[in-house]
Amino acid sequence: MLNDFTARLIDEFRANAGQVGGPFENSRLLLLTTTGARTGQPRTAILTYYPDGARTLVVGSAGGSPKHPAWYHNLLADPEVTVDLGLFSYPATAVVLRGSERDEVFARLVEADPGWGEYQKKTTRAIPVVALEQRPGPPPGADRGFGEALKIIHAAFRRELSLIRKEVATSGTLGAQLRINCLTVCQGLHFHHTGESTGLFPALVQQHPELTEVVDALQVEHDQIAVLLGELERLVGAPEVLDQIDELIAQLNAHLDREEAALLPYL
Ligand SMILES: [Fe+2]
Ligand SMILES: [Fe+2]
CATH class of the missing domain: 1.20.120.520 (nmb1532 protein domain like)
Structure with missing residues (x-):
């Protein structure tokens, strides 16, 4: 279940083509829709993202909690996801970064936003980094x-x-x-x-x-x-x-x- 804050943020995102106010005003946010691993139902999460050439990166921090976020479990079971940037959405394949690539990218993201490093300190699991690769299809819009x-x-x-x-x-x-x-x-x-x-x-x-x-x-x-x-x-x-x-x-x-x-x- 989404908490109220997240649900309101998603509503605001959808109502304003991806622009939200408050603390996330200058953040890059996307809606990631995965298929629930247990339920088979679509599940939408709102996440910070980072551009990375042809792909887009998201981080499974779950605020530094000991457990991976639900969306991460879902995309391990089914990597076909939908990415909504507010102005347009597209189908994507989720690829979990592994080994030295994950470590290098994570270090870069910590440099960009030290908050990720704080979350990593709170948990023994390696916080996952996932690349969302757009699947071929018609152009946005x-x-x-x-x-x-x-x-x-x-x-x-x-x-x-x-x-x-x-x-x-x-x-x-x-x-x-x-x-x-x-x-x-x-x-x-x-x-x-x-x-x-x-x-x-x-x-x-x-x-x-x-x-x-x-x-x-x-x-x-x-x-x-x-x-x-x-x-x-x-x-x-x-x-x-x-x-x-x-x-x-x-x-x-x-x-x-x-x-x-x-x-x-x-x-
Ligand atoms: Fe032009
Ligand atoms: Fe143009």
Whole structure:
């Protein structure tokens, strides 16, 4: 059974597309739905997560209790899970990290958030780290149409970059996990723009030749943002990184606004 606090947090998460207030305002949270090992019923937990390239990491701390959390037992029995990031959800396969990989990743997460280390001190079990790997399928929000999908993915980038900006501004030095957060969003943006440049843009121009000029201008912005992303990847860890992130956020948000204004009527 969920306690009241958790149930309320999940309700708030669902009502606000993944944004919650209070102590978790600047946390990355997801809803993990597993299949109950004993009941066979869907069970949803709300967890802090960490970006890690193509996968997402969660930690089975259970507040440092002697027992693993129920969701961990469930995914050992059935690793097929659903991940809900608030803006969109996707099916994933849960992979438990083992041995030195688990230890290295856990150390990185403790560096990012010493609370995990405090939980580990309270228990003799090794706190599990689980990677959630997205299963192949339609892109986020595709079931709600191309226009909705574009808005959702843009909102996710805006949200992630503003979180990273806060994290970089408050941490004197960039820890290993924060560098990974940065590189993950760079990869995600690169992937998104490549998809638009090679798929969406040519398809739109073919259907609507009057869009040629506006799509050309959007493409120029993709090229400019690609340069900024390259610079950012190079500067991750250097003191100038905050300025670079501010520049990226300014240019990217302007691009996303223009792209939505120009293309949404055609999607
Ligand atoms: Fe774009
Ligand atoms: Fe876009």
